[in-house]
Amino acid sequence: MAEIVSLAEAIGQAVRDGDAVAMEGFTHLIPFAAGHEVIRQRKRDLTLIRMTPDLIYDQLIGAGCARKLVFSWGGNPGVGSLHRFRDAVERSWPGPLELEEHSHAGMANRYVAGASGLPFAVLRGYSGTGLMDPGHQHPSIKPVTCPFTGEVLTAVSALNPDVAIIHAQRADARGNVQLWGITGIQKEAVLAARRSVVTVEEIVPGLDPRPDAVVLPAWTVSYVAEAPGGSRPSYALGYYDRDNDAYQAWDPIGRDRDRFRQWLDREIFGAARV
């Protein structure tokens, strides 16, 4: 049953060094405030799982929180590269970063399997790609044969993170969570995870039904924390728009280790706790 707590408390309780942590939100509702709190609490050796690492994981990787990255597309949308991610892969700074790389379809189905209590999912994918290349050994992708037609398809192993962290528009006083618009893979991530943290724009007395909404009942969530603006510079439909300038402005910061260190000191360690 969801406990309503502060963001610092939620991250402190839910995230442990060495955990596999999935912070999801497909362009929309990216849980930046929670990610920054993970950096602030200096969590280490995390396996970071996310379809689109985006700025949030560029920051966590640069800050040295990550041992491994499980992902499917690591760019700065509309801008270019994630330079902290590249620096870790190309030059092992601040440390080596193990990669477990998939396609979006593969990652989505891995979460579906995790949420469904199944050890694997089946899809048409990877066939002929470098990700199937035996040279590039990949323990989470294997062929599977249809027992009815004999056709060979692709199996991907389930994702069951220790913790899933998402941002939603609202929760009610009991901890029922509501998000709407592009809802991505958040429901699957929370249902697949052992523990979960949901930050919300606001806690309201009750949740009136909305179009294109996903509701996560309180009994499926571990911690709910109010964090207004918690997905900036990403966006929260109905609350604020995507700050495209901030995504542009990240490029020169991410390119340079010193500017990045200064950004960490100023924006994360300097900033007052939520």
Added chain:
Amino acid sequence: MAEIVSLAEAIGQAVRDGDAVAMEGFTHLIPFAAGHEVIRQRKRDLTLIRMTPDLIYDQLIGAGCARKLVFSWGGNPGVGSLHRFRDAVERSWPGPLELEEHSHAGMANRYVAGASGLPFAVLRGYSGTGLMDPGHQHPSIKPVTCPFTGEVLTAVSALNPDVAIIHAQRADARGNVQLWGITGIQKEAVLAARRSVVTVEEIVPGLDPRPDAVVLPAWTVSYVAEAPGGSRPSYALGYYDRDNDAYQAWDPIGRDRDRFRQWLDREIFGAARV
């Protein structure tokens, strides 16, 4: 791209003798008007697919339209038996009825596989039940082994009906379809089928977004026909309630071959075409 036509035209165009036909709607939005039109057009040798046959398939079976039934729960909800279904199975009247029997979870996953362009789906199910009994040979259920853990799970073969028939609350002038409330398995049935017919309570200029709504874009549907009250005695949320008395009243009609014949003559063949 959806053609907007009369119900008689839609059924005439979409349904052919010998077809595998799925009429879905999980208690809510059962396409009775379309089912009655199939009887009226005296379609024969159909493989009828539906999770809950309900009165609609009791009527089609009694009328001699069906060669085979693919299903998971064949009762009169809240009342008792489907006597035309029982008469066909127990006494081969009006003819023998081949059964392909599953659980709800199995049927749902068979539609999901069909909608996903996969030959099979995987679930935890059937283990230890009579449906897995080798004596009761079942070509659409087989074991499948997880290539990662070695765990043995159950595979069910995909359902790809020739025709899917559903009832929805509304469509717009272009043929985009919107249904809401308990949306069951209708999206999967339509996306899994080669052709589809959607009857609607009304055709409106535009579809404003609604909570808990499923939208099927016009390009995924073959025929849309206006059929107000088309799911009675089932219900259409926002239009009319379930007619529980009619479900009770069906029991004595369904029990008796003569009373059923009279019902057919009066309600189906006697009734003016839509």
Added chain:
Amino acid sequence: MSDRTAGYTADEIMTVSAARALRDNTSCFVGIGLPSGAANLARATHAPGLVLIYESGTIGTKPDRLPLSIGDGVLAETADAVVSVPEIFNYWLQPGRIDVGFLGAAQLDKFGNINTTVIGGYQAPRTRLPGAGGAPEIAASCREVIVIVRQSRRALVERVDFVTSVGQGSGPGSRQRLGLTGAGPQKIITDLGVLEPDPRTCEFVLTGLYPDVTLEEARERTGWDLAARPDLATLPPPTDTELAALRSFTTVGEQGPDDR
């Protein structure tokens, strides 16, 4: 037992004791008919935080009247969330996140295996029943299962004609061998009393009887040689509050044993 003197019917005390078996702030996957009545009674009395889930995809539903089917409009209109049928089975039931599965039965055996498929042989059945519905996976995946059934030699049999939903299988270790994640049936609640599995044999034995019901009566209305726990309890009758709440609902008794 005599409905006249007791002031409540056999169905009423059955429904009340089934309701009492549900704890507050747990989640319950509800079959239609007798289970639905009992689950809603629990929510109306001692378990306001009970989360009711129906296979139609309605989660946390709070009907103000008893649904006649598992997909009535009232279930959707009062739910915390409404999801598709594949989702309710794959994301919600299958992973074992639901505490209690609440099932009815046309026929069940001493190991709590349930038959809702056929009486007689499968190919040429004497009576064709509705079939599986959601029951097999409810019985497989919920953390525990409660079965509610009117007691008779026809219903409680030595061996079911068809295993639609697996209970304790063929006894100790059976569910583990079948890879079933939940604990299976832990209580069979009838119109005479309550049966629970013997921890050693997994065979269901009588652990409680309603007032004015005798062990002989229970044995007469059971198709196997029914054992009774030494400390066989007499279960308390319905309270006025429970009866008042139950009677404010649509009468569950209208509905047949093969409803779901």
Added chain:
Amino acid sequence: MSDRTAGYTADEIMTVSAARALRDNTSCFVGIGLPSGAANLARATHAPGLVLIYESGTIGTKPDRLPLSIGDGVLAETADAVVSVPEIFNYWLQPGRIDVGFLGAAQLDKFGNINTTVIGGYQAPRTRLPGAGGAPEIAASCREVIVIVRQSRRALVERVDFVTSVGQGSGPGSRQRLGLTGAGPQKIITDLGVLEPDPRTCEFVLTGLYPDVTLEEARERTGWDLAARPDLATLPPPTDTELAALRSFTTVGEQGPDDR
């Protein structure tokens, strides 16, 4: 070619000719960046019935301005339907119900195989690129694929360093052997002209050039020995209507080749 004399830029004629490749009343799975600009231009000009689908789950979206990412709010707010990420890949892309997949590329080879993963070796790459995203399944499952890329020896190479998304594989029969259901890339549209697969070899050959672009220039800016169709066409320049519509959008040119 000279932007000054022509009155349009290389990116503009590239985007215009990509837009022209999209037919009205078809469905298009759109990658971000150059493809998104071209697809929206087509919808704004000759293909108002073009159904745009983005991997964020937005189906039939009608943005009034160009999204910077595949998940901008404008995509959801103007869509016929918004679905989850698993659903967009499993129910919509995978079964092959989408007509055209529209992709960008960092590097692609003479068979139209696409690399968006690494330049250099995978374990110690010279340049780490964003990776696969939705592209591998778009390339596998759409009925056909159109690739849009700025032409250079760096981008159009004899052999890609990593096959992120399969084009015509290793030539004739390759896709069938891999069990890929769609036809794969049928057009590569660049800032110099258009390449199409030779029906016999599946190798991409030049079939059209923009005004003022020479075959030599195209060959110089290609990493393989580029052949030209005998009937090499000169493609018509953008019309004023097309340029006006395109320039009313956010400039696509701002965005890098590895955007999606």
